[in-house]
Amino acid sequence: MRAPSCLVAGAGFIYRRVIVKTNFVVNAEARTLQGTGASRRLRRTGKVPAIIYGGKDAAVSVSLDHNELWNHLKTEAFYSHILTLKLNGADQQVVLKDMMRHPVKDTILHLDLQRVLADVLLRMHVPLHFTGSEVAPGVKVGGGIVEHHLNQVEVECLPKDLPEFIEVDLSKLELNDIVHLSQLKLSAGVELVQLKHDNDQSVAALHLPRAAAAEEVAAAPVAADVPAANQKAPVAAAAAPAKKDAKKK
Numbered sequence: 001m002r003a004p005s006c007l008v009a010g011a012g013f014i015y016r017r018v019i020v021k022t023n024f025v026v027n028a029e030a031r032t033l034q035g036t037g038a039s040r041r042l043r044r045t046g047k048v049p050a051i052i053y054g055g056k057d058a059a060v061s062v063s064l065d066h067n068e069l070w071n072h073l074k075t076e077a078f079y080s081h082i083l084t085l086k087l088n089g090a091d092q093q094v095v096l097k098d099m100m101r102h103p104v105k106d107t108i109l110h111l112d113l114q115r116v117l118a119d120v121l122l123r124m125h126v127p128l129h130f131t132g133s134e135v136a137p138g139v140k141v142g143g144g145i146v147e148h149h150l151n152q153v154e155v156e157c158l159p160k161d162l163p164e165f166i167e168v169d170l171s172k173l174e175l176n177d178i179v180h181l182s183q184l185k186l187s188a189g190v191e192l193v194q195l196k197h198d199n200d201q202s203v204a205a206l207h208l209p210r211a212a213a214a215e216e217v218a219a220a221p222v223a224a225d226v227p228a229a230n231q232k233a234p235v236a237a238a239a240a241p242a243k244k245d246a247k248k249k
Contacts, residue, residue: 023084024072024075024077024078024081024083024084025083025084025086026064026068026069026072026083026084026085026086026094026113027064027065027068027086028050028052028062028063028064028085028086028087029047029062029063029064029087030060030061030062030087030088031049031061031062031063032061034061039109039110042063043066043107043109046065046066046067047063047064047065047066048063048064048065048066048069048108048109048110048111049061049062049063049109049110049111050062050063050064050110050111050112050113051110051111051112051113052085052087052092052094052113052114052115053112053113053114053115054114054115054116055114055115055116055117056117057115060087062087064111066107066108069108069111070108073108076127076164076165077164077165078096079096079125079127080095080124080125080126080127080162080163080164080165081095081162081164082094082095082116082159082162083095083096083113085113092115093115093116093159094113094114094115094116095113095114095116095122095124095162096111096112096113097112097113097114098111098112099111099112116159117159118158118159118160119158120158120159121156121157121158122156122157122158122159122162123154123155123156123193124154124155124162125152125153125154125155126152126153126154126155126162126163126164126165126166127151127152127164127165127166128148128150128151128152128153128165128166128167128168128203129165129166129167129168130146130148130168130170130204131167131168131169131170131171132169132170132171132172133146133170133171133173133206135171136170136171136172136173136174136206137172137173137174138173138174138175138176138177138206139173139206142174142175142206142208143208143209144175144206144207144208144209145206145207145208145209146170146173146204146205146206147204147205147206147207148203148204149201149202149203149204149205150201150202150203150204153166153181153184153192153193153194153203154192154193154194155186155190155191155192155193156190156191156192156193156196157189157190157191158189160189161187161188161189161190162190163186163187163190166184166185166186167185168184168203168204169185170204170206173206174206175206175207175208176205176206176207177205177206178202178204178205178206179202179203179204179205180200180201180202180203181194181195181199181200181201181203182195182200183203184203
């Protein structure tokens with residue numbers, strides 16, 4: 001049975017947002033030739049140069065199949081998931097740390113993959129999934145709109161605790177309410193990196209549209225003029241005494 005999913009656009013792809021965890025398998029081949037020329041020749045054959053680093057082993061240069069990788073990248077969870085990398089008949093657990101795309105064609109030019117160890121804390125960027133905005137009182141009754149300030153957050157946790165996404169419930173928001181990082185519900189063992197640095201950023205806010213806010217300001221009652229009796233008269237500048245002409249003897 002296929003996992004339930006929905007579609008969401010972003011970063012040049014129509015992502016398939018998978019509801020349950022998926023096991024991503026990436027097949028790799030070791031490569032010895034390095035340099036710009038070797039990478040170009042590799043890409044012409046439908047391969048993507050990549051490097052695997054981290055853990056207790058030395059960095060290894062590999063190549064990946066572009067079409068297989070392209071299909072994986074259409075699924076949002078691939079970016080924040082522990083991946084199974086198959087190399088030389090052995091499996092390694094890795095995460096995607098960096099990716100370079102062609103500026104025009106949007107094809108994949110290079111990948112950085114980091115090995116993960118079960119007992120070593122990992123830092124990863126995890127997407128935010130916003131829910132409930134359509135039923136928020138500030139939207140339904142107050143006529144406001146929700147503005148997203150972040151679409152992902154950096155988390156620190158053990159590999160087994162890595163979430164595919166973090167849900168942000170907006171269903172209770174009133175007008176002018178703001179959701180901060182400290183209000184996000186995290187699973188056990190997961191911490192937000194920004195909060196460790198005392199940076200409680202705004203995640204989302206609900207406010208009136210600009211046009212409506214401008215009309216509200218324009219309709220506000222104008223303060224009454226201050227009575228003339230209570231106004232302070234401007235202080236007149238003291239006139240310098242005129243010099244008297246010296247009398248001629």
